[in-house]
Amino acid sequence: MSMYLHLRAVPPSALRNSATWFQRLFEDDWDTVRERIGRHREEVLDKLYGDVETLYSGIPPHHAPEGPRTQVVLGGRPVFHTDSSLPPFLLLTASQVTGVAAYLKAADFDGLWRHARVQLLRPYAVPDAEPEVRGLFAATHRDLTAFYAQTAQYGDAVVKWLVV
Incomplete structure (x- = not known):
């Protein structure tokens, strides 16, 4: 079973506070999303x-x-799916997105890595895995920073969904 966390940027004017609308947002392909909401930005x-x-x-426990x-x-903010067996959607307002973008821009990746390094390397249990694993996390950090920065620049909200 594959699980993915999808993050999609949505202009506040196009946003609907409806689990059904959120479901459609994630079912549609990228071109349909772009056509419906005017642009498309996604991180997975x-x-x-x-x-x-x-x-x-x-x-x-998250400190x-x-x-x-x-x-x-x-x-x-959770928006519960119409099918209660599925995880809720999560909604960040445009204001919250701006805060996340500012945090990521100012974040020191090396400091974040040092703090979480032991736990993040634990599943690999191979002494020489650190450069590759660290590189993957650094790339993800860069991608998330770029996603949130552009989303904040447009003044958009972010809808998230864990797709199982």
């Missing part, structure tokens, strides 16, 4: 999205105070 994190959350939130760093990956 694979099944290791929880590890990326650890990078930003600290080692569990980060509530705020932008805890909203990067799994943060947002």
Whole structure:
């Protein structure tokens, strides 16, 4: 089973506070989304999205105070799916997106990595895995920083959904 966390930028004027609308947003292909909401920006994190959350939130139990760093990956107001067996959608307002973008722009990746390094390397249990694993997290950090920066520049909200 593949799990992915999808993050999609949505202009506030196109946003509907409806689980059915959110479902359509994630079912549509990129071209349809672009046509419907005027542009398309998306970020997708694979099944290791929880590890990326650890990078930003600290080692569990998440020590980060509530705020932008805890909203990067799994943060947002839940909008419950019409099918209660599916995870809720998460919504970050344009204002929250601006805060996340500012946090990521100012974040010191090396400091984040040092703080979470032991936990993030634990699943690999191979001494020489660190350069590759660190590189993957650094690339994800760059991608998320670019996604949130552009989304904040447009003044858009972000809708997230864990697709199982």
